[in-house]
Amino acid sequence: MATNPMHQFEVYRIGPEIKLGSIDISFTNASLFMVISSLAILLIFNLGSKKNSLLPNKVQLLAELSYTFVSKMISDTAGSKAKPYFSFIFSLFMFVLFCNMFGMIPYTFTVTSHIIVTFILASFIFIGVTIIGFMKHGLGYLKLFVPSGVPVVLLPLIVVIEIISYLSRPISLSVRLFANMMAGHTMMKVFGGFVISLGIVGGWLPLSFSVALTGLEILVAFLQAYVFAILTCIYLNDALNLHH
């Protein structure tokens, strides 16, 4: 049985094996939950934008609140220049949020608890932001690594540190989300295992922990999606408005 707390993260094939040349692109449980999350987002936001009444109904209100929330987040962190990237950041935030939230339902699979998924998203953002930066400022984008007001003696050291921190962005971004999701789900599984092993006498304490952890994990699920999106905005801000 699935007593191993890491068992929930296992990816398995659903349906037949699909091969593209020699590469295996079979439909898996991870793929299933990506599709479910995307479809849920599209369904909700399609319903929320279908008809425009002066007094919005619940779904419309949800869609419009999300819209204004993300648009405010972007304009607060990256300014008005980031408007063309609104759709991308909105999709990103919603995708991560829905994947995280679907992962909170028992027996589901958490897409974002896999380093490869978060790493691909983060590196896409990293590469995209770097390209945008070079396109906007040319080689002047390299000034990002040279902070102003630093003594000349310290400059070589600072530049190296800046470059390392810049290059580690995709790793920190992806590991933050992945580690948070994995740790939370593992912990819940462990406490769930304690409930079973301690039985009806001693199981109440881990059960109460489990309940509390569920609330915490829902908060973390939202917070990590938010952090992921807002860090994207901050990176975008660096590329659009070179401040250093």
Add this chain to the structure above:
Amino acid sequence: MIKKIFFQSIFLSFLFFKEAFAAESGGMPQLNPEFWISQIFWLTITFGILYIVLSKFILPKISANLEIRKVQILENIEAAEKQREESELKIEEYEKIVQNSKNEAKNYFKQTREKVLKDINLKKEKLDKELNNEIQKAEAEIQELKDKAPEKINKIAVETSSDLIQQLIGAEINNSSISAIVDDLSKKKMDKYYGN
């Protein structure tokens, strides 16, 4: 293109460590690269479709809805403001009309009162005049009567006294001497009877 090269290089770099990861089975399933390509593939497809549909169809609609609502609310507020101003103007106008009519009524009342008062005064004066005339006339008559009365009384007194004397003593007495006495008496008592 850059993206593809990047993904491939990452994948290749992990392939070198494949054996190391495979050795510790029961570790993290996340580090098992068996379905990595599949996950990348499906992530690209689902996220791509999500992005395209959201950015092309849904988000513009939501944005338009919000804009329309904003415009509509602003318009409504403007219209309400306008109507409020209009009603304020109307109220002012109405108050003006009420004030005017009040003033008019007051004026009219005043005028009528003045007219009536004037009329009354006129009539009163006329009446006074007439009364005065009457009074004067009456006074004149009274004066005349008053003036004539002592003479008559004196005459009567003289006649009566001459008659009385004739009957008492059977002698004719000169009228003139009697009237002298009567005149004298009546002059003395005049004040008593007529007050002047």
